[in-house]
Amino acid sequence: MIDQRHLPHALVVEDLDTVESVFTAIREMHVRGAPLIGAAAACGAYLATTDTTTPEGVDASVIRAVGYLKEARPTAVNLAWAADQVRDAVLQANGFEAKIDAARNAANRIIEDELDRCRLIGEMGLQIIEAAAARTNRPLNILTHCNAGWLACIDYGTATAPIYLGHDRGLKLHVWVDETRPRNQGARLTAWELGAHGVPHTVITDNAGGHLMQRGEIDFVLVGTDRTTRQGHVVNKIGTYLKALAAADNDIPFYVALPSSSIDWSVGDPSVVPIEERDPDEVHYTTGSASGGGTASVRVTPPGSSAANYAFDVTPANLVTAFITERGICPATESGLRSLFPESENR
Amino acid sequence: MIDQRHLPHALVVEDLDTVESVFTAIREMHVRGAPLIGAAAACGAYLATTDTTTPEGVDASVIRAVGYLKEARPTAVNLAWAADQVRDAVLQANGFEAKIDAARNAANRIIEDELDRCRLIGEMGLQIIEAAAARTNRPLNILTHCNAGWLACIDYGTATAPIYLGHDRGLKLHVWVDETRPRNQGARLTAWELGAHGVPHTVITDNAGGHLMQRGEIDFVLVGTDRTTRQGHVVNKIGTYLKALAAADNDIPFYVALPSSSIDWSVGDPSVVPIEERDPDEVHYTTGSASGGGTASVRVTPPGSSAANYAFDVTPANLVTAFITERGICPATESGLRSLFPESENR
Numbered sequence: 001m002i003d004q005r006h007l008p009h010a011l012v013v014e015d016l017d018t019v020e021s022v023f024t025a026i027r028e029m030h031v032r033g034a035p036l037i038g039a040a041a042a043c044g045a046y047l048a049t050t051d052t053t054t055p056e057g058v059d060a061s062v063i064r065a066v067g068y069l070k071e072a073r074p075t076a077v078n079l080a081w082a083a084d085q086v087r088d089a090v091l092q093a094n095g096f097e098a099k100i101d102a103a104r105n106a107a108n109r110i111i112e113d114e115l116d117r118c119r120l121i122g123e124m125g126l127q128i129i130e131a132a133a134a135r136t137n138r139p140l141n142i143l144t145h146c147n148a149g150w151l152a153c154i155d156y157g158t159a160t161a162p163i164y165l166g167h168d169r170g171l172k173l174h175v176w177v178d179e180t181r182p183r184n185q186g187a188r189l190t191a192w193e194l195g196a197h198g199v200p201h202t203v204i205t206d207n208a209g210g211h212l213m214q215r216g217e218i219d220f221v222l223v224g225t226d227r228t229t230r231q232g233h234v235v236n237k238i239g240t241y242l243k244a245l246a247a248a249d250n251d252i253p254f255y256v257a258l259p260s261s262s263i264d265w266s267v268g269d270p271s272v273v274p275i276e277e278r279d280p281d282e283v284h285y286t287t288g289s290a291s292g293g294g295t296a297s298v299r300v301t302p303p304g305s306s307a308a309n310y311a312f313d314v315t316p317a318n319l320v321t322a323f324i325t326e327r328g329i330c331p332a333t334e335s336g337l338r339s340l341f342p343e344s345e346n347r
Numbered sequence: 348m349i350d351q352r353h354l355p356h357a358l359v360v361e362d363l364d365t366v367e368s369v370f371t372a373i374r375e376m377h378v379r380g381a382p383l384i385g386a387a388a389a390c391g392a393y394l395a396t397t398d399t400t401t402p403e404g405v406d407a408s409v410i411r412a413v414g415y416l417k418e419a420r421p422t423a424v425n426l427a428w429a430a431d432q433v434r435d436a437v438l439q440a441n442g443f444e445a446k447i448d449a450a451r452n453a454a455n456r457i458i459e460d461e462l463d464r465c466r467l468i469g470e471m472g473l474q475i476i477e478a479a480a481a482r483t484n485r486p487l488n489i490l491t492h493c494n495a496g497w498l499a500c501i502d503y504g505t506a507t508a509p510i511y512l513g514h515d516r517g518l519k520l521h522v523w524v525d526e527t528r529p530r531n532q533g534a535r536l537t538a539w540e541l542g543a544h545g546v547p548h549t550v551i552t553d554n555a556g557g558h559l560m561q562r563g564e565i566d567f568v569l570v571g572t573d574r575t576t577r578q579g580h581v582v583n584k585i586g587t588y589l590k591a592l593a594a595a596d597n598d599i600p601f602y603v604a605l606p607s608s609s610i611d612w613s614v615g616d617p618s619v620v621p622i623e624e625r626d627p628d629e630v631h632y633t634t635g636s637a638s639g640g641g642t643a644s645v646r647v648t649p650p651g652s653s654a655a656n657y658a659f660d661v662t663p664a665n666l667v668t669a670f671i672t673e674r675g676i677c678p679a680t681e682s683g684l685r686s687l688f689p690e691s692e693n694r
């Protein structure tokens with residue numbers, strides 16, 4: 001995996017070959033992004049099969065690993081969803097080799113399916129970009145928050161998939177990138193991705209988006225999600241809600257790129273979704289490239305001040321213009337989601 | 348003056364004894380905050396009187412200095428207001444010594460009046476804090492953005508004046524401090540001020556306030572302003588507008604501490620107020636205390652990415668619950684402001 005903590009200052013690839021190393025990589029955010037931590041957890045569950053020699057041992061090891069991996073981070077639903085799939089595949093298979101094959105196949109299928117979902121979100125979202133581009137004769141200005149790019153998703157990304165596809169097809173696009181404090185996934189990761197792909201972009205502080213909307217400098221907002229409830233409430237990186245409010249106040253469309261793996265059909269009311277609180281040092285300190293080379297951290301706050309670090313917030317469904325899923329675009333309502341995913345009625 | 352760029356990591360006091368040094372201190376934000384840059388500009392205009400020997404020389408020097416100082420920063424109205432007062436006092440005085448005295452007296456009067464205004468805002472705002480405290484039996488949670496403390500205002504502060512007064516009178520208060528990217532005036536300055544005064548506080552990212560409001564963790568918002576139009580539209584640090592939207596969405600009062608020196612009676616429509624754009628490096632880099640001692644800057648963004656740095660935004664009057672002025676509390680409307688400042692009808 002790419003250890004994303006070091007981007008954009010260094011490209012560090014890390015081998016993860018134990019359940020514990022996968023757990024640490026997820027918790028400490030070497031890997032992050034809802035689809036990616038799902039895929040990583042699935043691979044972690046598969047790795048648990050390799051340290052045992054009996055069918056019963058495989059079952060016990062995978063059950064234990066899945067319970068453990070699900071504790072790494074609480075908010076994104078993909079993590080539990082993916083780990084449970086590997087566990088269920090193992091439990092349903094018979095025999096030692098078959099269980100190991102089932103785990104490997106389940107993990108690989110999650111990766112392949114996530115790739116397909118992102119690619120299809122790109123095609124579905126391209127309709128929105130093309131329609132918006134047809135209404136203007138200047139480059140389209142899209143605001144995004146955090147990183148819902150290929151780094152978060154194996155490839156394509158969710159929110160970035162339509163952007164890359166539109167750019168590749170010659171549409172003139174410019175992306176406003178929220179820096180996304182405290183971990184700066186926008187300034188570090190989305191900016192790096194877009195730059196590598198040649199997509200024009202400008203990094204702004206998280207404070208600036210409302211002002212840009214008031215001035216007509218944003219055509220629409222496009223973000224990802226860590227968990228969306230069946231009623232259409234969107235749990236995403238802290239600060240997403242503020243941008244949704246500003247979009248509504250300025251009559252600007254607010255879209256959420258939503259692979260079905262991020263839908264939590266079991267939850268309606270978003271207040272039951274656990275909101276991760278992370279180390280306050282992520283607020284106190286900022287890490288970046290140092291003038292003398294390498295990276296360094298600086299402390300901004302006074303020594304005696306405390307900080308709080310909430311990682312996600314909830315954007316109510318009524319602030320979301322539409323979801324872009326791998327099966328098409330739908331309103332941010334339960335009936336909208338069920339119309340695209342009728343099999344969800346069984347959940 | 349305190350060179351605020353170094354806080355909270357070092358307390359550096361800078362002597363400003365030329366017009367040029369005052370200009371640089373304002374432009375480069377050694378001093379910042381609407382009331383303080385007004386006072387600094389007034390002192391700068393006075394300094395212009397000291398390098399000439401004739402009444403005509405004083406007039407010319409002050410006129411030139413005032414024009415120059417007003418270019419240092421465009422958004423806060425106090426700067427031009429204060430500098431013009433010194434110029435007008437000089438032009439109305441007769442004789443060399445009288446002109447110098449007039450400049451000194453005008454600058455000192457601006458300082459004294461600003462102190463009085465802040466002190467009175469504290470007393471007026473205390474009513475709001477006491478009323479809110481009477482409705483709850485836990486510490487009051489107040490959110491503030493940027494620094495509208497004594498560092499911005501010579502003493503007391505505007506938004507902080509009621510907070511300090513309430514704290515001193517034994518009311519239980521806790522302040523959520525927006526870090527206020529890109530220059531981190533909240534994390535660096537407001538946190539330092541509140542800590543020095545013993546006021547409980549917690550620094551949060553600018554992204555977090557909406558989430559805290561949704562969870563009932565904020566009783567009201569209290570901010571300052573760099574310029575408020577006569578219609579009640581509030582130009583303040585970038586990101587203020589997003590907090591005002593969230594406050595309205597969660598039925599939380601949003602107050603603006605407004606010394607009359609920050610009211611621009613000449614402007615109704617806020618779109619004509621110049622919004623300062625500062626160096627993009629303020630977004631690319633973050634400065635703080637380094638682990639080895641001293642301060643350092645780190646770059647967060649990739650080398651090839653550009654950034655934009657808008658310093659202020661406009662909060663529409665309809666999102667403001669009330670203004671706290673030195674003469675009392677009023678609705679955020681032209682009639683509300685004129686009722687407290689009837690002499691403004693002549694402007």
